[in-house]
Each structure stands twice: as structure tokens, then as C-alpha cells.
Amino acid sequence: MGDGMVDSLYIAWKYLTYNKVKTGILIACITLIAFLPMSLQVLLEESERQLLSRAVSTPLVVGAKGSALDLVMNSIYFDEEVPELISMEDARRVMDSGLANPVPVYNRFRARGFPVVGTSIDYFEFRGLKLAEGRMIAVLGECVLGAEVAERLGLNPDDNVVSSPENLFDLAGIYPLNMKVVGVLERTHTADDSALFADLKTVWVIQGLGHGHDDVTTIRDTSIIIDRTDTDVTANAKLLHFTEITEVNLNSFHFHGDLATYPITAVIASPHDAKSATLLRGRYLTEEATRQIIRPKDAIDGLLENIFRIKNIIDAVIVIVGFATVLAIVLVFALSLRLRQQEINTIFKIGCSRMTIARLLGAEIALIVVISGVLCVAIMLVVNSYSNELVRAMLFR
Amino acid sequence: MIHIQSLNFAYRNGEFGLSIPAFDVTQGEKVAVIGPSGSGKTTLLNLIAGILTPDTGSIQVNKISVSELNDAARRDFRITHVGFVFQDFELLDYLNVKDNILHPYRITGALKLEKGVHARVAQLANRMGMADKLRRRADDLSQGEKQRAAICRALLPYPKLILADEATGNLDPRNKAHILDLLFEAVDEHQATLLAVTHDHELLPRFDRVVDFQDFRSG
Numbered sequence: 001m002g003d004g005m006v007d008s009l010y011i012a013w014k015y016l017t018y019n020k021v022k023t024g025i026l027i028a029c030i031t032l033i034a035f036l037p038m039s040l041q042v043l044l045e046e047s048e049r050q051l052l053s054r055a056v057s058t059p060l061v062v063g064a065k066g067s068a069l070d071l072v073m074n075s076i077y078f079d080e081e082v083p084e085l086i087s088m089e090d091a092r093r094v095m096d097s098g099l100a101n102p103v104p105v106y107n108r109f110r111a112r113g114f115p116v117v118g119t120s121i122d123y124f125e126f127r128g129l130k131l132a133e134g135r136m137i138a139v140l141g142e143c144v145l146g147a148e149v150a151e152r153l154g155l156n157p158d159d160n161v162v163s164s165p166e167n168l169f170d171l172a173g174i175y176p177l178n179m180k181v182v183g184v185l186e187r188t189h190t191a192d193d194s195a196l197f198a199d200l201k202t203v204w205v206i207q208g209l210g211h212g213h214d215d216v217t218t219i220r221d222t223s224i225i226i227d228r229t230d231t232d233v234t235a236n237a238k239l240l241h242f243t244e245i246t247e248v249n250l251n252s253f254h255f256h257g258d259l260a261t262y263p264i265t266a267v268i269a270s271p272h273d274a275k276s277a278t279l280l281r282g283r284y285l286t287e288e289a290t291r292q293i294i295r296p297k298d299a300i301d302g303l304l305e306n307i308f309r310i311k312n313i314i315d316a317v318i319v320i321v322g323f324a325t326v327l328a329i330v331l332v333f334a335l336s337l338r339l340r341q342q343e344i345n346t347i348f349k350i351g352c353s354r355m356t357i358a359r360l361l362g363a364e365i366a367l368i369v370v371i372s373g374v375l376c377v378a379i380m381l382v383v384n385s386y387s388n389e390l391v392r393a394m395l396f397r
Numbered sequence: 398m399i400h401i402q403s404l405n406f407a408y409r410n411g412e413f414g415l416s417i418p419a420f421d422v423t424q425g426e427k428v429a430v431i432g433p434s435g436s437g438k439t440t441l442l443n444l445i446a447g448i449l450t451p452d453t454g455s456i457q458v459n460k461i462s463v464s465e466l467n468d469a470a471r472r473d474f475r476i477t478h479v480g481f482v483f484q485d486f487e488l489l490d491y492l493n494v495k496d497n498i499l500h501p502y503r504i505t506g507a508l509k510l511e512k513g514v515h516a517r518v519a520q521l522a523n524r525m526g527m528a529d530k531l532r533r534r535a536d537d538l539s540q541g542e543k544q545r546a547a548i549c550r551a552l553l554p555y556p557k558l559i560l561a562d563e564a565t566g567n568l569d570p571r572n573k574a575h576i577l578d579l580l581f582e583a584v585d586e587h588q589a590t591l592l593a594v595t596h597d598h599e600l601l602p603r604f605d606r607v608v609d610f611q612d613f614r615s616g
Contacts, residue, residue, distance in 0.1 A: 007503035007510070011492070018491030018534075346487040349448055350501045351476035353469065360504070 004359070012363035022336075023368065026329060030372035031379070033322045037315065038376070039383045044311055046387040047395060048304055051077075054190055055296035057127075059277060060100065062090055062267040062284070065292045072299040075105045075266035077191045077395070078115040082108050085263040088200075090291060092260060097283065099276035100269040101126075107195075107265050109206050111163045111179070114149045116196045118203025118264070126270060129192060133157055134183030140205065140253055141245025143179045143198040147187035148389075155181050160244075161196065163206045177206045178244035189388050204262055205245070205253065212253035213239050269293070333361065398424040398558065398590045399445060404454035406444060415440050417454070420608070427584060427591040429601050432610025438594040439484065441610075442560045445592070446479045447471035459557055476507040480556030480589075482564045482580075486547040488535040494522070494542075495531040498550045508554055521549045525579060541572040548576065552583045559584060561593040565600065573597060 016023040054076055063071040064084035073079035085108075094102035103126050106118035123129075124136065134157030137144055145155055155161060162176045179198060187193055204210045217233060227234040245253060255262075271277035284293040337344070344357055383390070399422040407414040415437040422428050430438050443449040445456060447463045450471075456463045459478060466474060475481070488497045496503075498518050502510040522528045525545040530538065538546065544564060551559060561580060565573040577600055584591045593604070601607050 004506060011496075011500075011503055014496065015491050342487075343489055346483075346489065347504060349446075349475075349481065349483065349487065350504070351472040351507070352504050353472060356504050 005363070008359045008363040009367065012360060012367050015360075016364060016367055022332070026332065026368050027372050027375065029325050029329065030369065031375045033318075033325045034372065034376045035379050037318050037322075038380055040311065040314060040318075042380070042383055042387055043391055043394075044307065046391045047307065050190070050388070050391055051300045051304065051395070052297065055300040058268055058296045059271055060269040060280065060293055061296055062086070062094060062102075062269055062291055062293045063265065065290055068292065068294045068299045069303055071266060071292070071294065072296045074107050075268065076296055078107050078117060078195050080110065080115065083265060085265060086267070086291060087260065088262050088264060089260045091264065091267045094267055094269050094280070097280060099280040100271040103268040103270070104200060104264045105266045105268060106200055106203050106263065108263075109163050109203060111161050111196055112153055113164075114146075114153075114194055114196055116143070116163055116179075116198055116203060116206065118198055118200040120200065123197070123268075126268065127188075127190075127192060129188065130186045131183045132186040134181070136183055137197065137199055137202075138182070139245075140199065140202055140210075141177070141179055142182045143196045143202065144183040144185055145181055146185055146193040146195045146197075148193040149196055150181075150184040155184075157181055157183055175208065175243055177202070180245075191392065194392060200262075200264065201255070202245075204255065207263075209262060210253055210255040212245065212249050215252065333365070337361075398422050398426070398459060399592070400455075400457040401445075402455050404444065404451050404456065406440065406449065406451045413437065413440070415444075417441070422590055422592060424590055425584070425588050427581065427603075427605045428593070429604035429607045430592060430594045430610055431596070431598070431601070431607060436610045438610050439562050442481070442562055442592065442594060445558075446481055446560055447475050472505075473507045476501060476505050477554065478557055480551035480554065480559045482544075482548050482551045482559070482561040484562040484564075484566060484594075486543045488538075488543055488546060488550075490534065490536040493532050493534050494527060494538070494546045494549075497535055497546055498522070498531075498553055500550065501554065514553070517553060518549070521552060524582075525549055541568050541576075544568060544572075544576055545579070548579060548583075555587055555589075557587070557589050559589050559591045559593075561591065561595075563594055563596065565595065565597055570599075573600065577603060 055072065058076045061071060061075050063075065064086050066084055070079075070081055071083045074081060074083055088104060091102040091104040094100055101122065103122045104118075104120055105123070107115050109116045117123075121136065131144070132147065134144065143161065145153075145161075150156065153161065159181045160178050161181055162178050165176055179196075179202065185192065185197075201210060205212075213235075224235050224238045225233060226236050269280060271280055281293050284291055347357060347360075399420070401417050401420040403419070404415070404417040406416075413435070430441065432438050440449065444451055445458060445463065447466065451464050454464070458474075461474060461478070463471065463474060489500065492500065495518055498521070499510065499514070502508045502514060518531070519528065522531055525548065527542065527545050527549065530542060530546075535543065535546065548564065551561075559580065564580065565576050568576060580591060580593070581603070583589065595601070
């Protein structure tokens with residue numbers, strides 16, 4: 001760089017730092033206009049990657065008929081929108097078909113803002129989830145945490161986490177259950193990082209389908225026991241229900257009725273081969289069927305198609321806004337030339353040509369563009385670093 | 398030093414014209430130019446500096462025929478031969494005093510910003526009583542300080558011709574005398590020539606010669 005250019009940059013820098021507000025606005029405009037389409041592209045690519053990788057690794061999902069996308073979002077991305085429930089009978093049906101291995105999923109409840117996913121131990125093998133610390137769930141009332149949940153809530157094995165009531169005003173409804181954290185999973189950068197996993201029975205206890213209470217056969221308090229026969233004891237609501245499952249009260253927990261009728265939100269089906277997958281899908285094609293079987297990738301492909309269609313519209317808007325911004329910046333410089341007429345006259349009088357004025361203005365523009373570029377790159381680095389978390393926060397509630 | 402012959406100049410709008418049959422200033426002379434406002438004093442300085450070009454006639458400065466130079470050569474002549482102290486200082490608010498003094502060196506290729514130049518800035522500033530104000534921005538200066546900074550800028554390249562357009566116009570009597578002392582000192586030191594437009598009649602006795610501009614103006 002010649003001395004002339006260095007001197008021009010020096011004077012331009014002095015001018016820009018003197019006019020901080022104007023310079024700041026110009027830099028902000030250029031940075032935003034450059035940053036928006038780039039960040040949008042990065043976030044969309046990350047969304048596509050996250051949505052597709054998860055969808056592709058989940059061959060088939062069985063759920064109640066209705067929105068395929070809602071079913072997929074709830075069962076594999078743990079979205080809080082709960083689809084219509086199915087039952088454990090549906091998992092058994094997949095198993096009995098001999099065509100696929102079923103993994104039941106019940107994602108309905110939450111604990112401190114994160115989903116509590118009830119499932120079987122097969123889920124961890126199916127997803128290839130490994131423990132970073134602690135051990136796997138073994139008995140009722142235990143849970144393992146996704147890496148992000150553990151980090152955000154500051155929980156470790158042997159800590160406790162309480163499930164959130166589904167509705168604060170439903171007094172007869174679901175009581176919070178104090179669950180024991182027994183393990184933390186390794187980070188996978190998927191929805192599994194943001195969930196708590198418990199055995200299905202634990203989740204049914206949260207729902208109130210299973211419960212534990214004092215042994216009514218030994219209670220003599222007549223204000224609790226309404227009726228007692230040789231075979232049955234009837235207690236009223238005064239009977240204390242346990243809100244924590246411990247070694248002492250574990251055996252008192254029990255479930256009424258047939259477990260096959262107990263609710264779940266979906267069954268992840270892993271067919272043995274392509275033929276089995278086709279045959280299994282065929283079984284859900286009848287018009288009378290109240291269940292649907294879907295390939296998550298199909299649902300996500302449809303979603304991505306819509307997202308990219310919207311992205312094209314946003315791109316067009318950004319181009320128009322960008323063009324308008326460039327025009328506004330040109331206008332700012334043109335007006336600034338008029339405002340700086342006295343300064344320009346001084347420079348002429350000292351003995352400079354129009355080329356010098358152009359060089360000074362060019363240096364100002366170059367500095368603004370370079371600063372905006374550096375800012376843009378810095379912000380893009382941050383967006384890139386946090387794209388995984390950003391996408392999960394935006395897409396999955 | 399300055400030799401003007403049959404000079405005619407008119408602004409494009411035709412509202413003002415200047416006609417000077419002959420005008421000479423010798424090397425080392427200190428000449429005051431007086432005359433009513435709008436009589437063309439500033440126009441004459443601009444013509445001598447090559448900022449304006451005459452319609453007819455010739456202007457020679459130090460044997461250089463300014464009126465015959467092309468634009469680029471006139472700019473180089475102005476930078477290397479003329480130190481111009483402008484009426485309203487023409488300092489840039491966003492630069493500090495030192496950067497304002499060095500400004501001609503930074504924006505033209507004709508002057509080289511060598512190490513000795515910085516030393517000369519310090520020396521000039523010291524002489525002008527501005528040594529402690531070199532880091533202050535121009536818009537933080539008083540009128541007198543601005544004028545002294547403008548004089549430093551004009552004197553920095555050792556010009557052989559100093560043109561001062563009401564250099565003492567906005568100053569109190571004490572500062573006027575001081576500024577004129579500084580200008581005369583610089584002129585004497587470098588055997589330069591001073592052509593100063595002024596309205597201050599009390600300063601006129603200090604000049605070698607006084608030219609009344611009413612004698613030139615026409616149209």
C-alpha cells in the first residue's frame with residue numbers, strides 16, 4: 001500500500017471516528033444486509049441437517065391418525081405438541097407382526113421446561129446413546145438426562161428433578177413426581193440432549209395411572225378407610241399418595257387395569273429389512289385403520305420443501321431490502337458530499353484534485369465495508385458455533 | 398516576485414469583474430491590500446495562487462507564469478510555492494491541530510511527509526504558542542488558536558509566497574499584533590514575500606507598502 005493510500009485511510013479513519021453515529025448506522029446497515037442472508041443460509045442448512053439426520057435414522061413411526069408432521073415432531077424431536085394418544089397394544093402389534101422391533105415413546109409431560117420421555121431401555125440402544133456419567137435407569141422413579149438438560153439445570157447423578165404439573169388448576173389431575181437422576185447421557189447434538197428419559201411406568205406414575213400409598217390393609221384410621229371386606233379395602237382421598245419413589249415405598253407402587261391399554265404417543269418401528277418395512281406399512285393402509293405408519297423422512301421432506309419455499313421468498317425480500325439499503329447508503333454519501341462542500345473546497349484550495357476527494361471518499365467507504373465485513377464474519381462465527389442450539393431452540397419447543 | 402500584467406477576470410455569473418493593468422511585488426516585500434468588501438481582494442489572492450484563472454492577462458510568481466499552467470501544474474505550484482492563510486481558517490473539525498497542520502502533506506503527492514516535517518511542526522507550534530494544543534481537535538480551539546494553527550499549516554512547507562486573507566480579521570487587538578508578528582517573523586526568516594488582505598488600518602504602518610484595491614476594480 002502506498003503512502004498516499006495510508007494517509008487517505010488515516011484521514012478517513014479520523015473522519016469516521018469523529019462522526020461516530022453516522023458511521024455506526026452505516027456499518028450496522030451493511031453488516032445486517034450481509035449477515036441476514038448468510039445467517040439464514042447457515043441456519044437453514046443446520047435445520048435441514050438436524051431434521052433430516054434424525055428423520056433418516058428413524059425408519060418408521062406408528063401413531064394415531066392425524067398430522068404426520070405433529071406425530072414426527074413429537075416422537076422424534078420431542079416437540080411439546082402432543083398428538084392423539086395410542087396404547088401399548090400398538091407396540092405389541094408391531095412386535096407380533098414379526099416384521100420390526102418396536103420402541104414405545106410417550107412424550108407428554110415436562111420437568112422444568114424439558115420433555116420427560118417415557119420409553120423402554122431399547123430406545124437407548126436404538127439411538128446409540130451412551131452414558132457420560134452414572135448408570136442407566138433400572139427401577140421406577142429413576143431418570144437419565146440429556147447432556148443439555150444436565151448442563152442447563154446443573155443436575156448430576158443422585159440429584160432429583162420434579163415433573164411439572166400438566167395443569168396447575170386441575171387439582172384431581174397429575175401430581176408432580178420427584179424423580180431421581182441416575183445418569184447423564186453423552187452429548188449427541190440431537191433432540192436427545194434436551195430430554196429427560198424415564199421408564200414408561202415412571203411416566204404413567206406421573207400421569208397418575210400408577211401410584212403408591214400407605215398399605216391400606218394396616219391402616220386403622222376410620223376417617224381414611226371407608227369400607228373394608230375380606231377381599232377389598234376402600235379408602236377416601238385423605239389417603240396419602242407418595243410423590244417420590246424410594247426404596248422404602250417402591251413396592252407399594254402398582255398399576256390398575258391392563259398395561260396394554262396404557263397410553264403412549266408413538267411406536268418407533270425398526271423393520272428387519274426393506275421388505276418387512278413395506279409389509280408393515282401395508283398393514284396400516286386400510287381406510288378403517290385408526291393408526292398410521294409413516295416414514296419420518298417423508299414428513300420432514302415436506303416440511304423442508306415448505307421451509308425452502310419460504311426461504312426463497314425471504315431471499316427475494318432481502319435482495320430488495322439490500323438494494324434499497326445500498327441506494328440509501330449512496331444517498332447518504334451524496335448528501336454528505338453536499339454537507340462537506342466546505343471541506344472539499346478547502347482541500348481544493350490547498351492544492352488537491354478531484355481524484356484526491358474520490359480517494360478520500362473511497363478510503364471511507366473501504367473502511368466502512370471492511371469493518372462491516374469483519375463484524376459480519378465475527379457474528380457469523382458466533383452463529384456457526386451456536387447454530388445447533390439455535391436451530392433446536394427455534395424448531396423444537 | 399509577483400508580476401501581474403493586463404489582468405482581467407470575471408465570474409461566470411457576470412456580477413463581478415476585476416481588472417488590473419499592472420501590479421508588482423518584489424521578493425521579501427510585505428504588502429497590505431486594502432479595499433471595501435467585495436472589491437476583489439480575495440479574488441486577487443485566488444488568482445495569484447492559481448485557484449482561479451484569469452480571462453486575459455498574465456500572472457507571474459517567482460518567474461512561473463501561473464496563468465499559463467494547466468490544472469495539475471497549478472495545483473503543484475500552489476502546494477510548493479504558496480502558503481495560503483484563509484479568511485475563515487479552513488481547518489477540518491475532525492482532525493486535531495497537528496493533523497490539520499500536516500493535512501497538505503497527507504493529501505498531496507507534491508509534499509513528502511518525512512521525519513523532519515514532524516520536527517518542524519513541533520517547532521512552528523512552539524513558536525506560535527500552540528505546542529500544548531497539537532492534540533486538540535480544531536473545533537475545540539478559540540478563534541485566535543484556529544488562526545495560529547492555520548498559519549502553521551501555511552508556513553510548514555517553507556513557501557516563498559505567503560498570501561494572507563484577513564488573517565487577523567476575527568481577532569482582538571492583542572492577538573492581531575501577535576499574529577502579524579509571527580507572519581513577519583516567518584517572512585523575514587525565509588526571505589518570503591507577504592501579500593496580506595486586511596481591514597485593520599492600525600496595522601498598515603507595519604507593512605512595506607499598502608495597495609488600495611479601489612484603484613483596480615471595474616465593472
